[in-house]
Amino acid sequence: MTTLEIKQAVKRYPNGALAVKGVDVTVEEGELVVFVGPSGCGKSTLLRMVAGLESVTEGEIVLDGRLVNDIEPAHRNIAMVFQNYALYPHMTVYKNLAYGLKNRGTPKAEIDTKVREAAKLLQIGDYLERKPSQLSGGQRQRVAMGRAIVRDPAIFLFDEPLSNLDAKLRNQMRLEIKRLQRRLETAAIYVTHDQVEAMTLADRIVVLNNGEIEQIGTPAEVYGAPASTFVASFIGAPPMNLLEAQTGDGAIVIGDTHIQAPVRANGPVTLGIRPERAHLADGSGAAAGPPMQVDTVEELGAVRLIHGSVGGQHFTANQSADEPIPGDHVRLRLQPDDLHLFDHDTGRRL
Amino acid sequence: MSQDQIAVTGKPAVPAATSASAASAGFGAFVRRNQIVEHIVLLLGVLLMMGPIAVAFTTSTHDPVTIHSEGMQLGFGNNFLPTYEAVIFEQTGFTKQVTGWGMSLNSLILGLGFAIGKIIVSMLAAYAIVYFRFPLGTLCFWIIFSTLLLPLEVRILPSYEVVQGLGLLNSYTGLILPLIASATGTFFFRQFFKSVPNELLEAARIDGAGPFRFFWDILVPLSRTMIAAIFIIMFVVGWNQYLWPILMTTDESFYTVVRGIRQILQVWIGADIPAYNEALGLAIIAMIPPVLIVIIFQRMFIKGLVESEK
Numbered sequence: 001m002t003t004l005e006i007k008q009a010v011k012r013y014p015n016g017a018l019a020v021k022g023v024d025v026t027v028e029e030g031e032l033v034v035f036v037g038p039s040g041c042g043k044s045t046l047l048r049m050v051a052g053l054e055s056v057t058e059g060e061i062v063l064d065g066r067l068v069n070d071i072e073p074a075h076r077n078i079a080m081v082f083q084n085y086a087l088y089p090h091m092t093v094y095k096n097l098a099y100g101l102k103n104r105g106t107p108k109a110e111i112d113t114k115v116r117e118a119a120k121l122l123q124i125g126d127y128l129e130r131k132p133s134q135l136s137g138g139q140r141q142r143v144a145m146g147r148a149i150v151r152d153p154a155i156f157l158f159d160e161p162l163s164n165l166d167a168k169l170r171n172q173m174r175l176e177i178k179r180l181q182r183r184l185e186t187a188a189i190y191v192t193h194d195q196v197e198a199m200t201l202a203d204r205i206v207v208l209n210n211g212e213i214e215q216i217g218t219p220a221e222v223y224g225a226p227a228s229t230f231v232a233s234f235i236g237a238p239p240m241n242l243l244e245a246q247t248g249d250g251a252i253v254i255g256d257t258h259i260q261a262p263v264r265a266n267g268p269v270t271l272g273i274r275p276e277r278a279h280l281a282d283g284s285g286a287a288a289g290p291p292m293q294v295d296t297v298e299e300l301g302a303v304r305l306i307h308g309s310v311g312g313q314h315f316t317a318n319q320s321a322d323e324p325i326p327g328d329h330v331r332l333r334l335q336p337d338d339l340h341l342f343d344h345d346t347g348r349r350l
Numbered sequence: 351m352s353q354d355q356i357a358v359t360g361k362p363a364v365p366a367a368t369s370a371s372a373a374s375a376g377f378g379a380f381v382r383r384n385q386i387v388e389h390i391v392l393l394l395g396v397l398l399m400m401g402p403i404a405v406a407f408t409t410s411t412h413d414p415v416t417i418h419s420e421g422m423q424l425g426f427g428n429n430f431l432p433t434y435e436a437v438i439f440e441q442t443g444f445t446k447q448v449t450g451w452g453m454s455l456n457s458l459i460l461g462l463g464f465a466i467g468k469i470i471v472s473m474l475a476a477y478a479i480v481y482f483r484f485p486l487g488t489l490c491f492w493i494i495f496s497t498l499l500l501p502l503e504v505r506i507l508p509s510y511e512v513v514q515g516l517g518l519l520n521s522y523t524g525l526i527l528p529l530i531a532s533a534t535g536t537f538f539f540r541q542f543f544k545s546v547p548n549e550l551l552e553a554a555r556i557d558g559a560g561p562f563r564f565f566w567d568i569l570v571p572l573s574r575t576m577i578a579a580i581f582i583i584m585f586v587v588g589w590n591q592y593l594w595p596i597l598m599t600t601d602e603s604f605y606t607v608v609r610g611i612r613q614i615l616q617v618w619i620g621a622d623i624p625a626y627n628e629a630l631g632l633a634i635i636a637m638i639p640p641v642l643i644v645i646i647f648q649r650m651f652i653k654g655l656v657e658s659e660k
């Protein structure tokens with residue numbers, strides 16, 4: 001069943017800024033959808049339109065089969081977790097969790113059961129009588145999630161909930177959010193600009209750019225078959241190599257080398273190659289691939305990044321630390337399946 | 351408790367420096383000498399502030415004749431009880447209707463009404479200005495703000511006219527109501543509300559808090575320290591009002607302490623030696639409530655600063 005449908009949503013701010021330009025997204029029951037994109041692409045705006053914190057200029061937001069465009073946030077059956085937690089500083093953890101229920105007129109005994117249940121789930125039971133200022137960042141984050149859980153919403157909305165935590169805690173909380181969401185089987189939208197978070201959390205990723213959707217797909221689809229050069233360079237670290245190349249007669253020409261093209265194309269294209277799919281062969285051999293001039297080698301422990309140039313354009317390859325360090329001149333061994341071709345002008349996948 | 355915290359956090363440098371002095375005795379001596387200088391400066395400050403009050407108190411325990419002939423007294427006299435009994439309980443004024451006690455009550459009503467009224471009105475005004483989009487909202491704020499340029503003394507005649515027209519002369523309402531609009535308070539609360547993170551409002555909206563609940567459940571508790579600060583200032587200002595009560599009240603039963611002090615000196619002029627001791631005694635009594643208010647609310651004020659919840 002579909003939990004949320006965003007249909008042709010447009011957001012124009014009063015100052016005329018067009019932040020969301022006609023976006024269609026659906027979120028299925030129990031699904032975790034991640035909105036990812038660079039700063040200012042409109043992810044938060046879209047999320048806040050779902051929450052009811054921003055008005056919808058055009059289009060429809062349908063939640064559980066009900067059009068909610070003009071419904072107050074409190075009556076939308078959503079719960080939101082904010083980037084800086086937005087806990088009420090003067091209330092204890094218990095009261096923070098209970099406040100929404102109290103306003104709904106839930107009986108005291110029921111509030112107590114729900115708060116204690118959520119606290120147990122999030123392991124914050126020992127802090128119920130503390131104020132937020134007496135908690136660590138991770139604990140505050142848990143309280144913020146607890147406040148969302150007690151509402152028992154149709155959908156959770158997360159706006160960069162982990163960006164105030166340090167790297168280690170972020171990884172841990174990321175896992176926890178995922179487990180929690182699986183366990184509660186509640187749909188969720190998670191906004192982030194961190195592509196690692198997006199890849200690890202998402203059932204489906206929505207890549208946004210400049211108020212428009214670049215691609216919607218599972219992490220594997222978005223990574224394996226990026227729909228545009230934008231997605232290709234945004235998802236994956238280090239990003240996909242993008243080379244300007246010529247095509248003709250079923251072959252791609254880079255410098256003096258011809259490689260078999262994966263799809264039919266003619267004229268100038270952008271060729272995309274993931275760093276880990278560019279295998280290096282000794283430069284002296286007669287291997288068929290294009291030559292690469294190596295200038296820097298970065299050791300990352302398990303893997304090694306080889307920076308250099310191919311046909312005069314910057315190129316990064318990725319190899320296991322077990323392999324020998326290459327010399328200055330190497331050749332690339334490429335499989336046709338690992339090549340991505342994009343239209344030279346529009347950047348769309350061919 | 352909170353004062354201890356201040357003492358601890360207030361001078362972290364000193365224990366650190368003292369432990370460092372194990373390594374270099376010269377530095378330790380320097381710190382100690384510095385502390386002595388600091389204390390001398392502080393003592394001078396205390397003397398400057400408290401000296402006149404102490405002298406006023408000791409002088410008030412002498413009889414008027416001594417004061418009149420010998421001036422201010424540094425030592426205690428033996429007139430303490432009679433003076434203060436007279437000041438607090440004796441009927442004074444032309445009509446012999448008011449006592450020091452009654453005047454203190456009037457001042458208290460004025461001070462409290464003034465402070466509480468100003469806080470309520472300015473919080474509501476600031477709430478409207480910061481959180482509600484209404485036409486000409488900003489203009490409204492600047493109009494309120496510009497009234498700072500028109501203090502009471504400038505508009506005292508029209509104010510009198512209005513109060514008189516409403517038939518509110520010689521009433522507490524007439525004393526308090528016209529003064530409770532406060533540009534200063536509105537300005538401070540506006541600045542404070544603007545510093546409250548917007549996400550708090552959004553979280554409250556999702557939690558189903560309407561405008562009234564948000565104000566009462568979230569903003570008011572968050573503003574506690576602001577309220578305490580403004581309460582201190584406004585109470586003292588209200589307590590010390592002089593010109594306005596003189597105009598608004600002719601009935602002696604509405605006299606405030608500040609007026610009473612002057613009254614004591616005035617009544618006997620020409621006929622007798624003014625009761626200097628009683629005037630000074632009343633001045634001392636007049637000082638007590640504002641001092642108490644400052645002490646009580648300052649604790650809360652400092653606690654808020656230390657906890658820094660926002």
Ligand SMILES: Nc1ncnc2c1ncn2[C@@H]1O[C@H](COP(=O)(O)OP(=O)(O)OP(=O)(O)O)[C@@H](O)[C@H]1O
Binds near residue numbers: 018037039
């Ligand atoms: N209240 C507003 N008024 C006018 N323009 C706004 C407002 N809020 C956001 N915008 C604009 O809308 C665009 C999208 O903003 P949004 O906050 O959705 O970006 P974002 O994708 O969440 O970015 P970030 O990753 O930095 O949070 C931006 O260009 C921003 O300048």
Ligand SMILES: [Mg+2]
Binds near residue numbers: 043044045
């Ligand atoms: Mg954002």
